[in-house]
Amino acid sequence: MKAGTRLRSGVCTATVVVVRAPASPVSVECGGQPMAEGAGPAGEAELAPGYDGGALLGKRYEDPASGLELLCTKGGAGSLSVDGRLLSVKDAKSLPASD
Amino acid sequence: MDLTMLLEMAAEGCPDRLAVGTKADGLSYAQLQDRARGLGAELKARGVQHVAMVDVTSSALPLLVYGASYAGLPFVPLNYRLADAQLQAMVTRIAPAVVVAPPEQAARFADVQGIEVVSPDELGALAEKGAALAGEHEPDGDAVAVLLFTSGTSGEPKGAVLRASHLVSYVLSSVEFLGADEDEAILVSVPPYHIAGISSVLTSVYAGRRMVQLASFSPEAWVELARREAITQAMVVPTMLGRILEVLERDGQGLPALRHLSYGGGRMPFTVVERALALLPDVDLVNAYGLTETSSTIAVLGPQEHRDAAASEDPAVRRRLGSVGRPLPSVEIEVRDVDGLAVQAGEQGEIYVRGEQVSGEYLSHRALDEEGWFPTRDRGWLDEDGFLYVDGRADDVIVRGAENLSPGEIEDVLLAHPAVAEAAVVGIPDTEWGEAVNAAVVLVAGRSATEQELQTWVRERLRSSKTPARVHFLPALPHNETGKLLRRVLRDELATA
Structure with a gap:
């Protein structure tokens, strides 16, 4: 999995792009189910309990343990996780617009 | 991850918000995305290697930036102010290409082989035609997104290559997605071949901020458009800011909607910044430093600073x-x-x-x-x-004896003199010192100063080695169209003066 890889949810409309690749291979999940590479229709798998907090468009999610960072390019009902660990939203730095 | 991702996210997040143009007839993010996809499909079908633009900035620019990205082709904004021979040489280098240019510009490179000219007026129809062709887009972050020829103020222009990954990294690390309020609008007055002209198309879309393009800059037109379109943000180069302030000082009407003004693209005289702070106390000022080769801004001085x-x-x-x-x-x-x-x-x-x-x-x-x-x-x-x-x-450092002198420091001191409106310092070949410090000065209308007075002024504030051996009084300094001082031209003029 490298930076730029696109992943889509198996349970909802969410799609993400890998902004920073993990140091070692990990399983990226949405709604508790593995995400699939590339574009395609939204999946129909079941949303697992506890993984239904949702993924928000435009937010960046990070997993400090593996170094993985994702950008949510389409929102959905499932929460993002890595090997079962829920990902946290990375704080947006507030920089003044310069162009 | 290519440029299309930025537009697709904005179209997903705020499809109906205005993306580009005036409040009366602008395009929404959803419309901009539809047109860019359609245009991309048409461009791809042409089998060319580049998509270029030889024109002033307009609402065609965002359409082309994203359209070229959908087509997987590098976008090449060329400087329409170049001499014919230089322009032809650049167009020849990028053939086969689609070049978007109005007829009067296209006539200047009509003899170049492998070029298909499209008028900016035809882009809308082309985008509509391409809508049926548009299929699934496979983004490639390593692809060349933009090819920009640098201004070459100190040498031959160089073709700077910006890949999608560089530009997208810049946007993701410096802009909050849809961070702009719904009423925000940015006035873009730098030409498309300036890095800020390109980066503003990317950062504005990602922030969800409407873009309004001013085709060719005059301070009166800028102020008029800013007021008419309730512009909240703008980016200007130093020479533009000084002239805008003059208009505001004259008419005293201010810029009621403006909240945020960034400047960059060259050294900003200290005195102009102070005037801006005094005249626009409620406006957030941002100084940005960056280069074409760094995908725009790498350092900022923020409003509070x-x-x-x-x-x-x-x-x-x-x-x-x-x-x-x-x-x-x-x-x-x-x-x-x-x-x-x-x-x-x-x-x-x-x-x-x-x-x-x-x-x-x-x-x-x-x-x-x-x-x-x-x-x-x-x-x-x-x-x-x-x-x-x-x-x-x-390259502009003056080597006097064994000492390296920066012109900027001496220029700042000269500019602090109440009679000096503009100042430039260059090294002129000198038999004794290798190079001698020479200053060119434009005086404030109605004021006067002598060579000796300005020499004393510098000597008292810096040191004698930094004092200009000569001060030349000129009616104007040579600048290129984006406000960069043409030091080589000035040096040649002064050397023969």
């Missing part, structure tokens, strides 16, 4: 008004000596930068070292608190 510096009695804080602020969190900046070693705070050297947004790649070669550092060829220094001061291009 402007106010703190202006209000401070401490000279070390006050002088920060003349700095370009601190590096973005996503880039590293170092100042190095001639041996390539990092210098201490307060010491001058060449500015180096490293980060994901830094390309440092040209058509001819790559300028990054093994560790990814890009030598900017700008001279400057960092203060104890990490504020960066840019003194000018390394």
Whole structure:
């Protein structure tokens, strides 16, 4: 999995792009189910309990343990996780617009 | 991850918000995305290698930037002010290509083979036609997104290569997605072939901020459009800001909607910043420093830093008004000596930068070292608190005797003189010193100063080696159209004066 890889949810409309690749291979999940590479229709798998907090468009999610960072390019009902660990939203730095 | 991702996210997040154009007839994000996809499909079907633009800025620019990205082709905004021979040489280099240009521009390179000319008026119809062709888009982050020929104020223009990954990194690390309020609108008046003209198309879309393009700059037209379209943000180059302030000083009507004004693209005289702060006290000022090769901004002096510096009695804080602020969190900046070693705070050297947004790649070669550092060829220094001061291009340094002198420092002192409106300092070949410090000065209308008076002024504030051997009084200084001083031209003029 490298930076730029696109992943889509198996349970909802969410799609993400890998902004920073993990140091070692990990399983990226949405709604508790593995995400699939590339574009395609939204999946129909079941949303697992506890993984239904949702993924928000435009937010960046990070997993400090593996170094993985994702950008949510389409929102959905499932929460993002890595090997079962829920990902946290990375704080947006507030920089003044310069162009 | 290519440029299309930025537009698709905005179209997903706020499809009906206006993306580009006036309040009366602008395009929404959803419409811009539809048209860019359609245009991309048409461009791809042409089988060309580049998509170029030879025209002033307009609402066609965002359509072309994203359309070229959908087509997987590099976008090449060319300088329409170049002489015919130079323009033809560049168009020849990028053939086969689609070149978007109005008839009067297209006539200038009509003889070049492998070029299909499209008038800006035809883009809408082309995009509509392409809608049926548009299929699934496969983004490629390594693809060349933009090819920009640098202005070449100190040498031949170089073709700077910006890949999608550099530009997208810049946007993701410096802009909050849909961070703009719904009423925000940016006035873009830099030409498409300036990096800020391109980066604003990317950052504005990602922030969800409406873009309004001003085709050709005049301070009156800028102020009129800013008022009519309730512009909240703008980016200007130094010469533009000075002239805008003159209009505001004359008519006293202010810019009621404006909240945020960023400037960059060259040294901003300290006095102009102070005038702007006084005249527009409620406007957030941002000074940005960046290069084409770094995908735009790498350091910023923010609004609060402007106010703190202006209000401070401490000279070390006050002088920060003349700095370009601190590096973005996503880039590293170092100042190095001639041996390539990092210098201490307060010491001058060449500015180096490293980060994901830094390309440092040209058509001819790559300028990054093994560790990814890009030598900017700008001279400057960092203060104890990490504020960066840019003194000018390394090529402009005056070597007098064994001493290296930065023109910028001497120019700042001259500009602080009440009779001096513009000042430029260059080195002129000299038999005794190698180079002699010469100043060219434009006086404020109605004021006067003598050569001796200005020499004394500099000597009292700097030291004798930095005092101009001669001061030339000129009606105007030579600038290119984006406000960069043409030092080579000036040096040649003064050398024969």
